[in-house]
Amino acid sequence: MAGGSDHIVAETAARIFADLADPQTINRTQDDAWKARLWSALADAGLPLAWVPEELGGSGASLAEGFEILGVAGRYALAAPLAETLIAGWLLARAGIEAPAGAMTVAPAQPRDRITLDKDGTLSGRASGVPFAREAQHIAMLAGSTIALVAAKDCRVSDGKNLAGDAAGTVTFNRVKPIRSASAPAGFDQAALMLMGATARSIEAAGALETILSLSVAYANERVAFERKIGKFQAVQQNLARLAGETAAALTAAGSAADTIAQADEFDEAVFLEVASAKIRSAEAAAEGSAIAHQVFGAIGFTNEHVLHRFTLRMLSWRDDFGNESWWAAELGRRVAKRGADEFWPLIASR
Amino acid sequence: MSTTLRFDQIRLPPECETLRAEVRAFLAEEIAKGTFDPHRPGNGDSHNRAFSKRIGANGWIGMTWPKQYGGQERSFLERYVVTEEFRVANAPVRLHFVADRQSGPILLKYAPEHIKQDILPRICRGELCFVIGMSEPGSGSDLFAARTKATKVDGGWKINGSKIWTSNAHIADYMLGLFRTSPPTKENRRHGLTQFLVDMKTPGITVNPIIQMTGQHDFNEVVFDDAFIPDDHVMGEIDGAWKQATSELAYERSGPERFLETFYVMLEMVRALGPDPDLRSAEGLGRLVAQLHTLRRMSVSVAGMLQAGKEPVVEASIVKDVGTIWEQKLPGRVRELTAFLEPEISNRATLEEQLAFATMIAPKLTIQGGTTEILRGIIARGLGLR
Numbered sequence: 001m002a003g004g005s006d007h008i009v010a011e012t013a014a015r016i017f018a019d020l021a022d023p024q025t026i027n028r029t030q031d032d033a034w035k036a037r038l039w040s041a042l043a044d045a046g047l048p049l050a051w052v053p054e055e056l057g058g059s060g061a062s063l064a065e066g067f068e069i070l071g072v073a074g075r076y077a078l079a080a081p082l083a084e085t086l087i088a089g090w091l092l093a094r095a096g097i098e099a100p101a102g103a104m105t106v107a108p109a110q111p112r113d114r115i116t117l118d119k120d121g122t123l124s125g126r127a128s129g130v131p132f133a134r135e136a137q138h139i140a141m142l143a144g145s146t147i148a149l150v151a152a153k154d155c156r157v158s159d160g161k162n163l164a165g166d167a168a169g170t171v172t173f174n175r176v177k178p179i180r181s182a183s184a185p186a187g188f189d190q191a192a193l194m195l196m197g198a199t200a201r202s203i204e205a206a207g208a209l210e211t212i213l214s215l216s217v218a219y220a221n222e223r224v225a226f227e228r229k230i231g232k233f234q235a236v237q238q239n240l241a242r243l244a245g246e247t248a249a250a251l252t253a254a255g256s257a258a259d260t261i262a263q264a265d266e267f268d269e270a271v272f273l274e275v276a277s278a279k280i281r282s283a284e285a286a287a288e289g290s291a292i293a294h295q296v297f298g299a300i301g302f303t304n305e306h307v308l309h310r311f312t313l314r315m316l317s318w319r320d321d322f323g324n325e326s327w328w329a330a331e332l333g334r335r336v337a338k339r340g341a342d343e344f345w346p347l348i349a350s351r
Numbered sequence: 352m353s354t355t356l357r358f359d360q361i362r363l364p365p366e367c368e369t370l371r372a373e374v375r376a377f378l379a380e381e382i383a384k385g386t387f388d389p390h391r392p393g394n395g396d397s398h399n400r401a402f403s404k405r406i407g408a409n410g411w412i413g414m415t416w417p418k419q420y421g422g423q424e425r426s427f428l429e430r431y432v433v434t435e436e437f438r439v440a441n442a443p444v445r446l447h448f449v450a451d452r453q454s455g456p457i458l459l460k461y462a463p464e465h466i467k468q469d470i471l472p473r474i475c476r477g478e479l480c481f482v483i484g485m486s487e488p489g490s491g492s493d494l495f496a497a498r499t500k501a502t503k504v505d506g507g508w509k510i511n512g513s514k515i516w517t518s519n520a521h522i523a524d525y526m527l528g529l530f531r532t533s534p535p536t537k538e539n540r541r542h543g544l545t546q547f548l549v550d551m552k553t554p555g556i557t558v559n560p561i562i563q564m565t566g567q568h569d570f571n572e573v574v575f576d577d578a579f580i581p582d583d584h585v586m587g588e589i590d591g592a593w594k595q596a597t598s599e600l601a602y603e604r605s606g607p608e609r610f611l612e613t614f615y616v617m618l619e620m621v622r623a624l625g626p627d628p629d630l631r632s633a634e635g636l637g638r639l640v641a642q643l644h645t646l647r648r649m650s651v652s653v654a655g656m657l658q659a660g661k662e663p664v665v666e667a668s669i670v671k672d673v674g675t676i677w678e679q680k681l682p683g684r685v686r687e688l689t690a691f692l693e694p695e696i697s698n699r700a701t702l703e704e705q706l707a708f709a710t711m712i713a714p715k716l717t718i719q720g721g722t723t724e725i726l727r728g729i730i731a732r733g734l735g736l737r
Contacts, residue, residue, distance in 0.1 A: 210355075210356070213356075213734075217734050217735055217736060220736060221735065221736065231731075231736040231737070232736070232737065234724075234728070236736075237727065237728065237731035237736050237737065238724070238727045238731070240730075240731055240734060240736060241669075241672065241726070241727035241728075241730035241731050241734070242672075242727070244356060244665070244669060244730050244734060245669050245672055245673040245730075247356060248356050248358060248649060248666065248669045248673070249642075249645050249646075249649065249673060251356060251358055252358040252645055252648050252649045252652060253641070253644070253645040253648065255358065255360050256360060256645075256648045259360040259362075273640070273644060274644075276637065276641060277640065277641035277644040277645055278641075278645075280637065280638055280641035280642075281641050281642060281645045284638075284642075325638075326634055328637065328641075329633075329634045329635075329636075329637030329638045329641065330630055330633045330634040330637055331637065332636075332637035332640055332641065333628065333632070333633035333634055333635065333636035333637030333638075333640065334627075334628070334633045334637075336621065336636060336637070336640050337621065337624050337625065337626055337627065337628045337633060337636065338626050338627075340621070340622075340626065341618055341619075341621040341622035344618060344621050345439050345618065348640075348643060348644055348647060349371065349435065349436075349439075351362075351644065351647070351648065
């Protein structure tokens with residue numbers, strides 16, 4: 001957990017999640033009433049628009065502070081469009097577009113989907129796997145070199161869900177007239193949006209793994225089998241040590257990517273290496289870590305009643321957003337190959 | 352109980368990059384004059400006395416130690432840069448590496464002043480090779496089962512017994528060895544071992560070679576037959592060696608040598624794949640790059656936290672666990688990813704030679720310096736299990 005007064009934004013987020021988005025409580029709840037209460041508390045604290053400058057209606061927090069919020073959100077397996085609204089606000093601010101109140105999401109959310117801007121200023125195309133599109137009032141989007149804000153009600157949103165049951169539909173834009181649109185800064189393209197989204201998902205996955213590790217260790221220290229706590233068995237200890245290794249890898253890779261973006265002036269080769277690595281490694285850790293945690297918990301962890309799935313299924317779903325790990329790996333591999341063998345180590349060593 | 356893992360985001364400071372440029376220039380010059388061939392696998396495990404002396408002359412051995420003992424008082428992050436550049440260049444550093452990484456720091460902490468003044472500057476000049484005497488025929492990972500005995504005599508101790516799997520013993524000038532000075536107690540089975548500095552030229556010491564399955568000679572058996580060690584060669588507390596291994600172990604476990612030992616096969620693979628690899632190879636390469644980058648960031652983080660005076664014991668063990676498993680699997684991944692390359696690629700012979708060597712040495716990577724099982728036990732303890 002963040003500590004000290006320089007993590008005040010993350011501490012605020014943690015307090016709100018503990019009060020209004022406790023995974024155990026949500027898991028027992030039948031309805032979605034908690035969502036509105038949570039969102040209103042987050043909005044009052046200025047968290048959803050943290051990355052929007054004050055003059056555009058946001059709270060003007062730094063990139064680093066926003067990434068810390070996402071780390072906390074991951075630790076609570078947050079099932080609300082906070083990451084999406086943060087990124088949407090950030091995207092709109094690139095073009096000087098004021099952010100509206102309420103939940104937003106971003107499109108495209110996959111590297112190969114394209115939205116086009118027609119001559120008459122309307123938007124057309126399909127964006128698949130757009131997280132929380134059903135719950136968002138607005139969609140911030142990128143069409144070529146144009147950034148636009150559209151009302152979700154003007155688009156067709158399908159009913160898709162991810163593994164964890166969070167809304168993740170396909171959004172179809174059929175000559176949609178944006179509320180506002182403006183040119184993206186020079187050099188800003190869909191790759192930049194994917195980099196930001198992938199970083200967010202990596203941080204959330206690392207946060208989820210931190211909680212999964214804590215839950216698993218606590219359970220192993222409590223559950224008795226064969227007249228011993230299962231945490232006393234070497235086979236279980238070895239598995240939990242591996243889970244710690246995967247958690248460490250995800251935390252480090254995601255933290256490194258966030259730190260790089262927070263310091264960067266532009267999305268250069270270093271940012272690409274860092275973010276691609278974070279997305280790939282956190283996705284691998286999500287798969288390994290989920291399997292180990294479920295093994296530790298046994299049958300109880302496979303029930304709907306138990307909280308573990310809120311973390312594991314969400315973390316496994318996040319692998320698919322903003323480019324899955326295979327897509328990032330192929331892109332990263334191509335770039336490294338193009339640089340050639342002599343430039344390979346210098347790239348690694350430069351970070 | 353604490354399951355909080357901490358990996359601070361440490362970036363190498365600018366002075367490290369100046370140093371890196373100097374090290375690269377030195378290595379390029381040494382390669383150009385034929386000191387070693389960077390493409391020949393296994394160099395990192397070989398030694399070259401003249402080369403070690405030239406490295407010492409540049410101030411790159413014992414570089415974090417006080418100047419009064421020949422050191423440079425530079426940071427652990429600067430040492431990190433030197434270590435990783437030598438590893439990646441596949442340079443022969445065996446002669447001085449153990450002394451630089453772990454023996455010197457132990458002497459600095461426990462040796463009497465006159466011994467520090469005598470030995471440490473010679474380590475820094477690249478003149479001395481150290482061997483670690485821990486394992487015995489009846490005790491490997493279970494360090495505290497050691498039975499080789501040190502018996503008190505007038506003015507010192509007489510050693511009898513043997514140490515095994517001692518890398519470098521046949522070329523070493525000194526050993527830092529763990530010997531039994533008292534039996535273990537009921538309350539503490541770790542009690543009774545003492546650390547000694549042993550001059551390998553002492554009468555009564557015999558070194559017998561043990562050839563490895565790769566054909567290399569690295570291991571030895573060292574037999575002690577009434578070998579006399581003077582009193583001032585006791586390092587630290589008598590019977591209390593178990594209290595002495597803490598932060599040094601973190602350095603030993605988390606350095607770049609814990610994931611770069613088979614790096615040459617990855618580099619050669621990038622060369623073999625060329626600028627435009629097929630999708631399967633590109634994806635496989637990308638994953639390996641992400642894993643390598645992540646490991647290095649973890650390892651740099653531990654180095655930075657140690658430099659800042661923290662004690663990331665669990666984090667350091669995690670780096671070695673994840674790092675050695677990775678470097679062990681790397682030859683297999685490279686083999687798969689280069690399986691469908693055109694037969695006439697120009698570096699095929701080099702790649703095959705390197706793969707053969709890396710495949711043969713892979714099993715030792717998760718055994719040397721603490722097995723995977725021991726490391727995971729340490730991690731589990733740190734997590735609050737056990």
